Amino acid sequence: MADIMISTTNLTKVYNGKVTVDNVSLQIERGGIIGLVGQNGAGKTTLIRMLTGLVNPTSGSFKILPDCKRLPTDVAAIVEKPSIYSSMSALDNLTAQSILLGLKTDTEYLSATLKLVGLDPTLKRPVKNYSLGMKQRLAIAMTLVGKPQLLILDEPTNGLDPQGIADIREVFVKLNKDMGVTILISSHILSELGKFATEFYIMDKGQILKRVTADEIKNISGKRIRLYVDDTAKTLDTLKDMGKANICGDNQVMLATETPITQIMLSLAQAGVVVRNFVQVGDALEDYYLQIVRDARNPFSDNGGTL
Ligand code: ATP
Secondary structure (H helix, E strand, O other): OOOEEEEEEEEEEEEOOEEEEEEEEEEEEOOOEEEEEOOOOOOHHHHHHHHOOOOOOOEEEEEEOOOOOOOHHHEEEEOOOOOOOOOOOHHHHHHHHHHHOOOOOOHHHHHHHHHHOOOOOOOOOOHHHOOHHHHHHHHHHHHHOOOOOEEEEEOOOOOOOHHHHHHHHHHHHHHHHHHOOEEEEEEOOHHHHOOOOOEEEEEEOOEEEEEEEHHHHHHOOOEEEEEEEOOHHHHHHHHOOOEEEEEEEOOEEEEEEOOOHHHHHHHHHHOOOOEEEEEEEOOHHHHHHHHHHHHHHOOOOOOOOOO
């Protein structure tokens, strides 16, 4: 039987008559990096705030780690600004957190935790002088003090530069792979989550529209390819049975297809078309997300399978 980390049943939050989280029922199993994706206002933060006990549901229920005897340290979260003592060093902050959690202070582990997130444990300067990126790393280190099994993070890379985002991503992957921590992480930046989450919950207008795994996204072979060719008419004719093709610029054809690229190139070469270049357009997760959200909002629209 799967080990369930989070289970919700018709979880609902209504603010001033407005349904913010709408009958969410989901089961998150141990072991993954789960991306909760949706645009601003979709209800991600509210869902996470309920799961972390910061607000009470209006109706419905949820269970965290229902299958085992849960310790308070088994779940850690960053939802709001983490409480960091700004006049203390990073290591002192971790030590204080350890005391707060009622744990025996293990300086070796705490130092290793700082190293894991890319901070120097010997750095004595107060964290108020840290950059935003360093503060974010410290916030993540703080969540690891109690060796949690489950981490819940609301937009943890907000405000970071691309390098900072990439570094933090590496930390999450390490935590997940090496330490077996299950991570629920919300973001509206799909391209970012798409790089490392193992499954996704697509949220829109308070509802979970779909759960999809990263492997499923990979296997959805529908893609759009922009081809730069010497003869657009011949290209359209050659590709007519391989997908939807149309001219999209001088010597350019856009093809929405499920045919492998090698097959496309072979057919064009056999037809004598010179392909100067080709690029795959868009991002698989983003395309999938847009399609699911659009279908939910306009159930009767004919999207022809492409966006
Ligand atoms: P964002 O990325 O912008 O935070 P989100 O998907 O996390 O978006 P929520 O923050 O959960 O979305 O907000 C969903 C809706 O609920 C918004 O319309 C917001 O204004 C409303 N909302 C959230 N918290 C409250 C509150 N405490 N009181 C009233 N309305 C609220």
